[in-house]
Amino acid sequence: MSDPTGGHGIEVVAFDGDDTLWHSESHFVDAHRRFCELLLPYVDDVARIDEQVVATERANLALYGYGSKAFTLSLIETAITLTEGRITAGEITEILELGKRLLTHPIELLDGVAEVVDELAATGRRLIVVTKGDLFHQEAKVAGSGLADRFDRVEIVSEKDVATYRRVIDACEVEPHQFLMIGNSVRSDVLPVVELGGHAVHLPYTYTWELEHVEGANGADHGYHELRSIRELPALVEKLSAGGA
């Protein structure tokens, strides 16, 4: 049960969107695979393609931010670089199409998400989404998830750092220890929340984007929880609310 006295109970459960509530990175992986197929006539080394894509994304991150449009622009740039300008306009059109498909694929919830969101909503706790990426696309994903009416608020942010979570927790009018964040990225969903004194849960996804990877992080050393399935979340929330660790 939520704790209206503002005590140690968890009042707000915050979910990451991409790869926590719904599949996302798997679509990027598919797009990347198709991109490699396009380039293989020019560059007979998938590892080199992978490296150049990550290098271009990293170089453009401060300019483009996150999301499918940023990814598409970085793929076009990578294709021109790696083929030394020999890529054809028809192939660039295929890259544009890959990018458009990322923006239009139907939202598929991850296993257990719908049930867990319902179960937690029934405890009276406030549920929110904290997601980063394209504003336009993330709003479309929330709408397409069928879960929009379960969430008290949806925070679409440009970067998930300590300052962002401080603002989100303040906007919820709770203390950090009344706030729990769950997500697939240790860097973006977990460590900044732990730093603020909130509860954080790492729920790994099949794929981790290179730019979200944190070497050597683990829950025991860094004060966060690790779950293998979102279905374990309601019990953890109850245990933490009852004062367990």
Place this chain on the structure above:
Amino acid sequence: MSDPTGGHGIEVVAFDGDDTLWHSESHFVDAHRRFCELLLPYVDDVARIDEQVVATERANLALYGYGSKAFTLSLIETAITLTEGRITAGEITEILELGKRLLTHPIELLDGVAEVVDELAATGRRLIVVTKGDLFHQEAKVAGSGLADRFDRVEIVSEKDVATYRRVIDACEVEPHQFLMIGNSVRSDVLPVVELGGHAVHLPYTYTWELEHVEGANGADHGYHELRSIRELPALVEKLSAGGA
């Protein structure tokens, strides 16, 4: 002076960002001009280039939303279409560069903005920004404007319609008649606010993007105010707060 009794005074003054607080469309116009120069060896008709750019932007709007990355992707698509695939990779790189320049140009405030923002802030009213486009880029623009600390909140939204303004006005905890929005777009900054019973001010900019154009709108018929300079805003706010029309 603001009216703490919640009466007819204007409590919140909301500013559009692009082309109201700072120059934006002029940079897009420059980019478009450069784009036309790139295509003229292939398409000897600027009007046809203009038409195809607008048609592509319009077709992609529901998918890409607003902003420089959407614009860049639409320009690449337009270039491939209009040249029937003859555009070179080098020229597409130039389009990518045009897009990057849109994301990096320094923020130039419009004439009078800094003084008017200071003057209104000194009346004790809350000032906010309501802007649409790339989340990442708009945040960078607010930061680059030097005005961030004057604003009570910055709302970066995906579409400026009646539902959006209802949410923004609710979040400010005021009634629509205590809310005034000023911006350069009749469609996005003015008409939805008027529909909600708020005050709206149209401040035309040198250029209007084709997709923001509203045929035949005028303040007298549609219940909004028209100013020629933002310097006239403080006097209008005082007049409206005193019950003038």
